[in-house]
Amino acid sequence: MTLTSFLKATTAAAVIATGGAAWADSHATHPETGEALASEQTFTYRVGDESPSFDPGLVEDVDGSKIVRDLFEGLMNQDADGNLVPGVATGFEVSDDNLVYTFTLRDNAKWSNGDPVTAADFEYAWKRAASPELASPYAWYIELMSLENGAEVIAGDKPIDELGVTAVDDLTLEVRLSQPLPYFADMVVHGTTFPVHRATVEAHGSEWTRPENIVSNGAYVLTEHVPGERLVRERNPMYWDNDNTIIEKVTALVITDENTALTRYLAGELDWTQVPAGQFPSLSADYPEQAVSVPEACSYYYMFNLRDNAPEELQNPDVRKALSLAIDRDIITNAVLAGGQKPAYTFTHWATAGFETPDIPMAKMTQDERNAMAVELLEGAGFGADNPLTIDLVYNTSEAHKSVAIAISQMWKQTLGVETTLANQEWQTFLEARSNGDFDVARGGWCADYNEASTFLDLMDSGSGYxxxxYNNPEVDALLAEAKTADNPQANYDKVEEFIAQDTPIIPIYHYAAVNMMAENLEGWPYNNFQQNMYSKDFYKIAE
Incomplete structure (x- = not known):
């Protein structure tokens, strides 16, 4: 079966919201589809690294966000097509000037200890995420949301109580913006905006997310966490929609090696894992019902260290552009990865809603033309056979990242004579190194927090936390600020992408596809959700 026919065959099941039985046996059937349900309703999947945190106020990685979406629930969720659907909020109203959003919370939402979930829990969580005391790596997201006084609160210039969020009463949350933001409602799907249980945080401090301490409001509760090995969550009987949850237990296993994970998947130990680089063609031929590739809202790139104390040669935009030109992205996507990824000449993913990919001159050139220009630029910067450029390239531990790095270093060597030293780092160490500027060139991957081009391009703002x-370009900052209030921000986005191509603070390399192996009996996966935001509560297993 081809990928296209596979998707057609599974789309109907994938987009149906899970409902009905809170348990399953060999005779139970799905209340919407009528499919016979498997007797064992568990979901086990692989993660490549231990997430730094699954505290909503601190979460910053994709795998951690998956955990947070199971343990906590925000105002709004997404369905299998990526559309907004009610979460803790049943809906919202917007003022005529688009500056005030009023969310109405459902009256049956509870924390796992039985306490009611109230608007005050959201107010506390948002103010906590913005507070200088927490020092959240995602505090900047609060500012991106255009919350009233967000920038000043994060900077410590205004008290936390002046942040534009107020619990009017237990079931009414008022949010005030400093400027209209057309995609604001989509932003409250992100984990940073999820509620936290204040009494638990204050009682246990940094250890409040341990299994024996945590109080959460999502469809699942944390029952076991062995760092570096596994994290287990089980159904939360206090969840308002628990009766319509079918998967009983979700287990994330830390398996650093993609090939080991694939072996364990094929042995039946996993229900879902990523396809190792280059293996999708053979796996899709051997397992057509299980191998799947769909566009995913992420961009893979290399970033240059542009700090004042960084290597002087990387301060030259001609050097950076030469390195970008010399990368044959078609080889990376077609030969190294071979999973449906697409070459990237813009930072914004080509499938982002409302985004039209601008004309970037490099994209229209042949690779021979790119290589010739790269040689000319690097020689003009004073580097060549007698004075080779040397680069340290770091990436987080992964066979896929290693394969890409090796291929690119060989391209740089063959075309430009560049000597590249490769180094892999454990995930948390890698994040700290990038944040602290301990690198020359580093691997980057950015997945959309919401489906709009600014989720990518705002990283180019000089004040962005990521x-x-x-990179500091006042013109880019101005374009991004103006885009937030523009009726049609596409022209601004075009210019920002042109600056990226011209200044080359980063090298866009490819746009992601979600390339996975999926158990044949697992249904409910959000194939049509561009962000691939998964909610385990929407999954179910059919009988073999």
């Missing part, structure tokens, strides 16, 4: 290059 602008690890420390």
């Amino acid at each position: 602008n690890d290059s420390k």
Whole structure:
């Protein structure tokens, strides 16, 4: 079966919201589809690294966000197509000037200890995420949301109580913006905006997310966490929609090696794992019902360290552009990865809602033309056979990242004579190194927090918390600020992408596809959700 026919065959099941039985046996059937349900309703999947945190106020990685979406629930969720659907909030109203959002919370939402979930829990969580005391790596997201006084609160220039969020009463949350933001409602799907249980945080401090301490409001509760090995969550009987949850237990296993994970998947130990680089063609031929590739809202790139104390040669945009030109992205996507990824000449993913990919001159050139220009630029910067450029390239531990790095270093060597030293680092160490500027060139991957181009391009703002290059271009900052209030921000996005191509603070390399192996009896996966935001509560297993 081809990928296209596989998706057609599974789409109907994938987009149906899970409902009905809170348990399953060999005779139970799905209340919506009528499918016979498997007697064992568990979901086990692989993660490559231990997530730094699954505290909503601190979470910053994709795998951690998956955990947070199971343990906690925000105001709004997404369905299998990526559309907004009610979460703790049943809906919201927007003022005529688009500056005030009023969310109405459901009256049956509870914390796992039985306490009611109230608007005050959201107010506390948002103010906590913005507070200088927490020092959240995602505090900047609160500012991106255009919350009233967000920038000033994060900077410590205004008290936390002046942040534009107020619990009017237990079931009413008022949010005030400093400027209209057309995609604001989509932003409250992100984990940073999820509620936290104040009494638990204050009682246990940094250990409040341990299994014996945590109080959460999502469809699942944390029952076991062995760092570096596994994290287990089980159904939360206090969840308002628990009766319509079918998967009983979700287990994330830390398996650093992609090939080991694939072996364990094929042995039946996993229900879902990522396809190792280059193996999708053979796996899709051997397992057509299980191998799947769909566009995913992430971009893979390399970033340059542009701090004042970084290597002088990388401060030259001609050097950076030469390195970008010399990368044959078609080889990376077609030969190294071979999973449906697409070459990237813009930072924004080509499938982002409302985004039209601008004309970037490099994209229209042949690779021979790119290589010739790269040689000319690097020689003009004073580097060549007698004075080779040397680069340290770091990436987080992964066979896929290693394969890409080796291929690119060989391209740089063959075309430009560049000597590249490769180094892999454990995930948490890698994040700290990038944040602290302990790199020359570093691997980057950015997945959309919401489906709009600014989720990518705002990383180029000089004040962005994830602008690890420390790229600083006042014109880019102005374009991004103006885009937030523009009726049609596409022209601004075009210019920002042109600046990226011109200044090359980063090298866009490819746009992701979600390339996975999926158990044949697992249903409910959000194939049509561009962000691939998964909710285990929407999954179910059919009988063999």
